[in-house]
Amino acid sequence: MIFAKAPVPGQVKTRLSPPLTPDEAATLHGSFVLDTLERTKLAASKLKLPIDRYLACAPSSTLVFFQIMEERQSVKLIDQVGDDLGTRMRQAFDSLFVKGYQRVLIVGTDVPSLPLEHYQQALALLETNDLVLGPALDGGYYLIGLKRPVPELFADIPWSTDRVLALTLEKATALGLKTACLPEWRDVDTIDDLQALIEASLLDAKKPKNEQAFSSRTAGALQFIGKKLRSRV
Template sequence: MARSGNAGSSRRDRRKRRGDPSSGPAAGRRPVPAEGAIIIFAKAPVPGTVKTRMCPPLIPDEAASLHGSLVMDAVERTRSLRGFDVFLACTPGMDHPFFQTLAARYRIRLCDQVGEDLGQRMDHALTAAFNRGYAHAVLVGTDIPNLAARHYERATALLQTTDVVLGPTEDGGYYLVGAKHPVPALFANIPWSTGEVLAQSRARADRAGLVVGLLDPERDLDTFDDIRAFLHDDAGSGRQALSTRTGNVLHTLIQRHGNTPPA
């Protein structure tokens, strides 16, 4: 989205840099048409900036193609849900053509991620949703091929009796966080991108007196070995919810690089 050079635009840009809620899901003046907000955190599929732990054996273009397909999956799987507005929280910015195309195709709302680290960005996005008037909000990433409507429905059900819902990943992180009020304590001083994220987050929730509900764990795709394991283990479990597009991408990558020794 182009930014004009007028004073109003400058003021809006300054508010966004300061982390004002009006730059996130709170932006706009329309009445809230839904009870809940879904916030999908996504990076633009720029080669060399996404799925870098898969390279090698993947080349950056292959990693970006997989990432872009997973982002589209995450958006498409919200379309059957009722009672939610869907936001795509974008980095490096919502003016990137990839995000603009998704907004036009799926009629979702765009906002920028605001904050210095992942915790600040998630806290800002959730708080902005509550400032907008939503009764509950669910924030997800795009690394889970099996992410489906059932995850949002289960998270919403758990929030009736808890303060926070987390969806654990098998590597010690989480793929989903839901809440019904701001929870800044959950995101402060967490060692992001480590195997301690879930444990540290639960400990901080306990200290803050927050009741936490857990979804079933899921496998995320961070490395090429994760692709191997996902296609082997999850296929046998009957739990796969792959789109045809992403399934084709994954199987093509295995055909090209499947003989690469496991890390």
């Protein structure tokens, strides 16, 4: 399940504005959403993963952007429900477990170059673990996987802080959950994260095309934004 906000200027990537304009931030976010949809589809096909893909939409799955994604990306839509991220994730897990799924992953859209193998590894780890987490460099996590509802994991967590991962692991230990972690990965929340991603995309562009992790769309957007940022110094 991919958690995504609609790319509406002024409502996404607000911590990047300034120095980005709201339109630039929204364009970048939209590209990240498309990347995540495309890469999860490629992971399912290339790695032969038996998965269904859902797009958890905010503020509403009725928006034209999400309707287009449903049609073009062959993804099922659900709404994010709840006042905070924890409540929305808990509800999303519940909605899929009720449908009979035995392993559910939630991934964000701020990791556009996440290796395809991470999805395969996460599903494999869920065979022998209760909980799988993808640690982010900022102290949060970019992916979470469960085999059953565990609502306690999402209560009393200070979301969008550097304590999210540590407190989640503490809760998991207290609940007796067998937990595994994927390799750390940088998500994109701050301007420093964005600068690091721009540099990574430039290095990625030097690789053979079949080895590149960034889509040409996102690589182009990042290079354009990089030039804009240099001109604003």
